[in-house]
Amino acid sequence: MSDSQRRRVADSESDSMFSQLASTGTGLVRFARALPGTTALLERFRESRGGHPAEEKHDAHLHAALDWIACAQDATSGGGIARGYSLTWHLHFRRRGWQPAYPETTGYIIPTLLRAARDYGRPELKDRAVRAAQWEVEIQMESGAVRGGVIGEEEAPAVFNTGQVMLGWMAAHEATGNQAFAEAAVRAAKFLLSCLDDNGHWRGGRSLFASPDSTLYNARTAWALAEAGVRYGESAFVEGARRNLSFVADMQHADGWLPACCLSDPEHPLLHTIAYAVRGLLEGGRVLKDDRLVRAAILAAERLAASVRADGWMPGRFATDWWPWVEWSCLTGEAQMANNWMRLWIITGDERWLEPVPRVLRFLKRTQNRTTKVRGLRGGIKGSWPISGDYGRFEVLAWATKYFADALMRHDATARGRDAAAAADHTLA
Numbered sequence: 545m546s547d548s549q550r551r552r553v554a555d556s557e558s559d560s561m562f563s564q565l566a567s568t569g570t571g572l573v574r575f576a577r578a579l580p581g582t583t584a585l586l587e588r589f590r591e592s593r594g595g596h597p598a599e600e601k602h603d604a605h606l607h608a609a610l611d612w613i614a615c616a617q618d619a620t621s622g623g624g625i626a627r628g629y630s631l632t633w634h635l636h637f638r639r640r641g642w643q644p645a646y647p648e649t650t651g652y653i654i655p656t657l658l659r660a661a662r663d664y665g666r667p668e669l670k671d672r673a674v675r676a677a678q679w680e681v682e683i684q685m686e687s688g689a690v691r692g693g694v695i696g697e698e699e700a701p702a703v704f705n706t707g708q709v710m711l712g713w714m715a716a717h718e719a720t721g722n723q724a725f726a727e728a729a730v731r732a733a734k735f736l737l738s739c740l741d742d743n744g745h746w747r748g749g750r751s752l753f754a755s756p757d758s759t760l761y762n763a764r765t766a767w768a769l770a771e772a773g774v775r776y777g778e779s780a781f782v783e784g785a786r787r788n789l790s791f792v793a794d795m796q797h798a799d800g801w802l803p804a805c806c807l808s809d810p811e812h813p814l815l816h817t818i819a820y821a822v823r824g825l826l827e828g829g830r831v832l833k834d835d836r837l838v839r840a841a842i843l844a845a846e847r848l849a850a851s852v853r854a855d856g857w858m859p860g861r862f863a864t865d866w867w868p869w870v871e872w873s874c875l876t877g878e879a880q881m882a883n884n885w886m887r888l889w890i891i892t893g894d895e896r897w898l899e900p901v902p903r904v905l906r907f908l909k910r911t912q913n914r915t916t917k918v919r920g921l922r923g924g925i926k927g928s929w930p931i932s933g934d935y936g937r938f939e940v941l942a943w944a945t946k947y948f949a950d951a952l953m954r955h956d957a958t959a960r961g962r963d964a965a966a967a968a969d970h971t972l973a
Contacts (some may be wrong), residue, residue, distance in 0.1 A: 623679030629920030651709030707765030763824025815877025856907025872933030
């Protein structure tokens with residue numbers, strides 16, 4: 545499909561959305577609110593012309609992304625980081641602009657801020673990371689769980705979110721020595737064990753915001769559980785993680801396909817959630833010293849690397865047998881896979897994993913607007929390319945921006961060689 549055809553597909557998707565809003569909303573007022581404003585339309589126009597300028601060096605792009613994360617934290621109260629920024633009226637949050645604080649993604653942004661503070665001369669980012677970790681302790685549920693959704697929504701425990709915040713608490717404990725963070729991580733790990741059955745399937749603590757029968761991406765939660773077990777000397781955590789990761793590896797198809805691995809559509813999973821599962825298998829295999837799990841990650845990562853076009857674009861959803869399912873890209877998933885491939889290079893030493901990374905990073909840089917006066921857009925990474933795509937439509941997302949920053953920092957380190965990159969890497973980011 546040509547670029548002009550892709551633009552027509554994206555435009556027709558956008559037109560369809562507006563028609564649906566007009567027919568199912570509360571009339572013309574709601575419809576008018578949902579229409580893209582000038583900023584969103586201008587962003588879509590720039591995309592149709594190839595996107596934004598991309599610099600060869602990463603520094604300007606990285607610091608713009610880190611500044612966006614800082615603004616997302618300042619947009620909330622208490623230390624949490626906003627879920628994202630809506631360029632149009634968001635039907636769920638009933639507003640434009642900054643969204644509420646999101647415990648899940650705040651948790652795994654903490655290691656990103658700590659690495660940036662350490663390696664890029666920005667000590668204020670460590671202060672932000674510690675404040676975020678303390679906020680997470682304050683809102684931890686009595687059971688040890690982390691809640692699903694954003695602040696202001698119904699409070700219910702979520703296995704996935706708990707694992708992601710554990711990564712942040714462990715990073716904060718490592719950076720500060722504050723035992724409160726380790727204690728919070730251990731409480732969370734005990735909650736996770738209570739939700740895990742003997743077969744390695746998460747039977748309890750399912751998020752209200754995800755499909756209950758499509759959660760192989762929780763391999764990333766098992767990675768956090770394994771890390772906690774090794775760091776804090778808890779063999780039960782290690783064995784629980786092993787059960788879940790073995791379950792995931794058993795479910796994998798011979799061609800690397802990971803079924804039932806999506807928030808909403810098990811038949812056509814997001815690149816985002818597939819990438820979660822790949823990272824969980826890879827890092828879980830590293831922590832547990834289990835080559836079978838690493839090989840499972842490799843099987844999927846190989847097929848995803850083969851899907852990268854010459855311009856760095858990847859499909860945002862796949863069907864069985866790795867068939868591209870949509871004509872928009874999931875920018876979060878692309879950034880995640882860049883990180884996954886670089887982690888594979890560090891873990892295996894195989895240089896082929898670095899091959900797709902520069903293409904993907906150049907593509908992601910072209911999606912980043914560093915010149916707009918709209919603070920919620922400047923420096924952040926959007927949900928989809930084009931911006932009207934189905935994932936995070938007309939939104940800038942905290943987790944997309946986090947993974948982009950991680951990838952730029954990791955890629956900077958590759959220039960110093962594998963041993964130096966491994967020594968500098970923040971494995972929890």
